[in-house]
Amino acid sequence: MIDVNITVTDREGAVHNIVAPTDMAMNLMEVFKAYELPVEGTCGGMAMCASCQCYVTSSHDLVDMQDEEEAMLSEAFFVKSNSRLGCQIPITSQLEGLEVELAPDY
Numbered sequence: 001m002i003d004v005n006i007t008v009t010d011r012e013g014a015v016h017n018i019v020a021p022t023d024m025a026m027n028l029m030e031v032f033k034a035y036e037l038p039v040e041g042t043c044g045g046m047a048m049c050a051s052c053q054c055y056v057t058s059s060h061d062l063v064d065m066q067d068e069e070e071a072m073l074s075e076a077f078f079v080k081s082n083s084r085l086g087c088q089i090p091i092t093s094q095l096e097g098l099e100v101e102l103a104p105d106y
């Protein structure tokens with residue numbers, strides 16, 4: 001099993017160093033929820049609600065944004081150029097050292 005280290009800054013500015021498994025087919029939103037970070041994931045990871053929006057603050061090469069994610073972000077609040085939906089980022093070994101910040105809640 002290979003785990004990756006991810007740094008998450010929550011909505012209050014607290015920094016959380018979390019460890020995510022790469023062998024469980026999880027996405028970033030699911031890891032946020034597993035660590036009880038304040039992410040709802042209302043749609044269950046279908047890129048339909050933006051409640052798992054985060055800002056990628058490190059320079060990692062992530063999977064390309066698909067049409068559904070881009071459409072959801074075009075309707076979301078607090079969107080920045082580095083916004084992504086956590087549910088659309090699979091946990092892989094390439095995410096080692098990833099740094100993200102949770103977007104403000106609606």
